[in-house]
Amino acid sequence: MASDPLVKIIYEHEGVFIHPSSDDDDGLEQDLLVSGSLRILDKDGEIIVEYRPLEDTVDPSNMLCAGKDSSSVVEWAQCPGERSHQLLETQQSYETEWDMINAVSFRKRPCSNGEGSLNHSHEKSRWAFTFSVSDLRSITLKEEGWCFLVFKLKEPSASLPALHFHQGGSREFLDMIEIIFVYVYVCRASDDATCFLVSTPNKALSQSFENLLDDNNYSLVNKLKKDPYVTTLGGFSKVTNYLFDALRGTEEQQRRPPEEVADLLGEVIPGLEINQQEEPGFEVITRIDLGTRPQVTRREPLSAEDWTQHQDPEGRMINVSHLKQVIFKGGLCHAVRKEAWKFLLGYFPWDSTLEERKALQRTKTDEYFRMKLQWKSVSEEQERRNSRLRDYKSLIEKDVNRTDRTNRFYEGIDNPGLVLLHDILMTYCMFDFDLGYVQGMSDLLSPILYVMENEVDAFWCFVSYMDQMHQNFEEQMQGMKTQLVQLSTLLRLLDLAFWNYLESQDSGYLYFCFRWLLIRFKRELSFQDVLRLWEVMWTDLPCQNFHLLVCCAILDSEKQKIMEENYGFNEILKHINELSMKLDIEEILHKAEGICLQIKSCKDLPHSVSTILGFNTEASGSDLTDSESSPAHIVSHRQDACSNGHRHLTETSHNGCKVAFIS
Amino acid sequence: MTTKTSLLKVILLGDGGVGKSSIMNRYVTNKFDAHLFHTIGVEFLNKDLEVDGHQVTLQIWDTAGQERFRSLRTPFYRGSDCCLLTFSVDDNQSFLNLGNWKKEFIYYADVKEPEKFPFVVLGNKVDVTERQVSTEEAQQWCQENGDYPYYETSAKDATNVAVAFEEAVRRVLAMDERTDHLIPTDTVKLHRKPRSAATCCS
Numbered sequence A: 001m002a003s004d005p006l007v008k009i010i011y012e013h014e015g016v017f018i019h020p021s022s023d024d025d026d027g028l029e030q031d032l033l034v035s036g037s038l039r040i041l042d043k044d045g046e047i048i049v050e051y052r053p054l055e056d057t058v059d060p061s062n063m064l065c066a067g068k069d070s071s072s073v074v075e076w077a078q079c080p081g082e083r084s085h086q087l088l089e090t091q092q093s094y095e096t097e098w099d100m101i102n103a104v105s106f107r108k109r110p111c112s113n114g115e116g117s118l119n120h121s122h123e124k125s126r127w128a129f130t131f132s133v134s135d136l137r138s139i140t141l142k143e144e145g146w147c148f149l150v151f152k153l154k155e156p157s158a159s160l161p162a163l164h165f166h167q168g169g170s171r172e173f174l175d176m177i178e179i180i181f182v183y184v185y186v187c188r189a190s191d192d193a194t195c196f197l198v199s200t201p202n203k204a205l206s207q208s209f210e211n212l213l214d215d216n217n218y219s220l221v222n223k224l225k226k227d228p229y230v231t232t233l234g235g236f237s238k239v240t241n242y243l244f245d246a247l248r249g250t251e252e253q254q255r256r257p258p259e260e261v262a263d264l265l266g267e268v269i270p271g272l273e274i275n276q277q278e279e280p281g282f283e284v285i286t287r288i289d290l291g292t293r294p295q296v297t298r299r300e301p302l303s304a305e306d307w308t309q310h311q312d313p314e315g316r317m318i319n320v321s322h323l324k325q326v327i328f329k330g331g332l333c334h335a336v337r338k339e340a341w342k343f344l345l346g347y348f349p350w351d352s353t354l355e356e357r358k359a360l361q362r363t364k365t366d367e368y369f370r371m372k373l374q375w376k377s378v379s380e381e382q383e384r385r386n387s388r389l390r391d392y393k394s395l396i397e398k399d400v401n402r403t404d405r406t407n408r409f410y411e412g413i414d415n416p417g418l419v420l421l422h423d424i425l426m427t428y429c430m431f432d433f434d435l436g437y438v439q440g441m442s443d444l445l446s447p448i449l450y451v452m453e454n455e456v457d458a459f460w461c462f463v464s465y466m467d468q469m470h471q472n473f474e475e476q477m478q479g480m481k482t483q484l485v486q487l488s489t490l491l492r493l494l495d496l497a498f499w500n501y502l503e504s505q506d507s508g509y510l511y512f513c514f515r516w517l518l519i520r521f522k523r524e525l526s527f528q529d530v531l532r533l534w535e536v537m538w539t540d541l542p543c544q545n546f547h548l549l550v551c552c553a554i555l556d557s558e559k560q561k562i563m564e565e566n567y568g569f570n571e572i573l574k575h576i577n578e579l580s581m582k583l584d585i586e587e588i589l590h591k592a593e594g595i596c597l598q599i600k601s602c603k604d605l606p607h608s609v610s611t612i613l614g615f616n617t618e619a620s621g622s623d624l625t626d627s628e629s630s631p632a633h634i635v636s637h638r639q640d641a642c643s644n645g646h647r648h649l650t651e652t653s654h655n656g657c658k659v660a661f662i663s
Numbered sequence B: 001m002t003t004k005t006s007l008l009k010v011i012l013l014g015d016g017g018v019g020k021s022s023i024m025n026r027y028v029t030n031k032f033d034a035h036l037f038h039t040i041g042v043e044f045l046n047k048d049l050e051v052d053g054h055q056v057t058l059q060i061w062d063t064a065g066q067e068r069f070r071s072l073r074t075p076f077y078r079g080s081d082c083c084l085l086t087f088s089v090d091d092n093q094s095f096l097n098l099g100n101w102k103k104e105f106i107y108y109a110d111v112k113e114p115e116k117f118p119f120v121v122l123g124n125k126v127d128v129t130e131r132q133v134s135t136e137e138a139q140q141w142c143q144e145n146g147d148y149p150y151y152e153t154s155a156k157d158a159t160n161v162a163v164a165f166e167e168a169v170r171r172v173l174a175m176d177e178r179t180d181h182l183i184p185t186d187t188v189k190l191h192r193k194p195r196s197a198a199t200c201c202s
């Protein structure tokens, strides 16, 4: 095998003629036509055009008898001569070109794969010629009733006879020429559409092949891609498997894996179809006009002073909904976080007194150390027989060393922050052994510990946060699946065109948002911005599942680039992954709140959307006391609540349940 | 004389913490980041290289190793041209798990002829002095499991990282020639670029 030169036939077209007479003025061979086949070969990577006459040159009369139909033959026969009427007769009986093959009975020789056939002087015929495409200067297409091609080589002395396509197929041939050659050599001379200039191979040109394959306007390629075996290229043309494989190969390499990946993800993340069934009127979304997105303003972070002003003398927090509103609008000054986060996360009840909280902390401290002692006191021998504990432990050790190591709280070796991170995660395993430790949890704990600067408080705040996030980490990752489906629903409402685009790129499952959702943007933002985003989200304002609107806000900023660059499955994933640390938190929060108000003020909101965002619960209505939101918006929200009233009644079981949408 | 770029998808598999992400980053950016985060989800990086005259774009996929994430990790095995089974020489358990990773890959990548699939085995962290897996043990495993090439690498000090990826490419190219010698696949696996890239052809 290695010694044989590899010759592949890329393309073959029979019934191509040379008119020797045009070169021969003595008229001796005036009526002689040479019929042959034109091939494009790949010989060890070199693209070669080969013309080989059939063994017997054809007498035109022979030809005409055979030419029962093909319009190109008719045209050719319009040259002067007594036989033209003969043709006009036969022209009436319409037959297919395939019949013609039988009638003419040109002998088809089995392809010899080129041994000895690539010489300029083919011993069987003086009319055979071959040339390498790299020697080609141009190809010119001319039409004189029929089509013929004139090849010009770079070597001027070597003139080649014109090739006449009396039996049609020149168009198809040129299409093939374009497809085959364009990726290496040829591009059309811009000023003359009938002339192809051959240039030195370069990268830019080679890329045009891919683009050609991508180009939906390129009908032939598309036909081929869809059904290479049905697409005919004219009666005598034969596109060999080589090219089919090239076309399909490109498909397979470029398209199939993402498609397969997407299909498999679809199996793992079911729900998009369920969604449509559950909401039969879902297509209504296409007609919903969301109206303009309101501009929102954000405020300064809540100061320590403001915080204490929201406390009564016993230490109960007062005017909590206003407090939350302020936190939602501007976040917290860092000094307030240590205290405020305990409330926001639900470790401290808002209406507890200072005394009550001290008592709570005492019992929680005992409880924590009791659980900590449990894993601390496991002997080596016990551990050897407890593979789950061993696995949790080894993974925690590995991950603690790979969590926020550039943060001063966790940097360096033997930083006490690392020990605390480790111990809290181990104790959490004891607190919830079924769940144990799952990757991502160290990311959720790290900012909390950083803010609390206290092992016990950090642990209980983490427990509260994990209550919200638990489903993300469970065996079936139901929380992740639910969120991806919900996000998809929201995105479809907000931007159907973009959603359709993602769908067309096998990315409708929004897998690329996985990391965002699993650990609430922890890896996407700077550490300080994560603190800000989380405290804003913990207010539960301005709607349920606000973090999904945060996703929508980020995607809204990226969709233009994604669609303009025509990103596919892989590129979208890469692009989104690489947004990490490049996002502006305030811009995102502005946009996300704007989107929320925009959706809220929309009449006839699909029920699924209202459910995700909690718009059909009374609670979300009463939270809406933001002085900055326009009165019109409040009114429209009320109308919305009214118009959905009947649904509200029938769907009460869904209300107040954050993940009620798809179970 | 033509410009051909093959796009090859390789995937790094192995226990969490063996150094998959570090190997990928070392190879693509030539840096070792001791502060690297553990991987969440699925990531990939591209790297252009030339091997024996073939222009290749390697698409290197890296995943999170924990069992819990399996169902959202395995779909990405599809379409891989090569799999780099990775363990850490200072972690015997990661070595013992190689077989499981291989099985998982073959099953989910839907490999048609597992005996012929190009695996390459990497024993990482050779810079560490306390080894738990000897070179001989590792070589023996590779020999018994399909005669896989074995490289002892260090993402930290760059030992053998590029060599291992180049060998992976060679394996894939050799595979292609064996399976479909009539079709030089390097001419057909064209690297897809955004459509706007080509302006020369009208």
Ligand SMILES: Nc1nc2c(ncn2[C@@H]2O[C@H](COP(=O)(O)OP(=O)(O)O)[C@@H](O)[C@H]2O)c(=O)[nH]1
Residues within 6 Å of the ligand: A401, A402, B014, B015, B016, B017, B018, B019, B020, B021, B022, B023, B033, B034, B035, B036, B037, B038, B039, B065, B124, B125, B126, B127, B128, B153, B154, B155, B156, B157
């Ligand atoms: N000494 C040493 N440490 C390494 C090497 N490669 C990775 N590591 C460390 O091993 C830990 C796990 O590496 P990572 O790339 O995250 O592993 P992955 O989970 O397989 O992706 C990190 O702390 C790395 O710094 C290596 O070649 N030598």
Ligand SMILES: [Mg+2]
Residues within 6 Å of the ligand: B020, B021, B022, B038, B039, B062, B063, B064
């Ligand atoms: Mg990793």
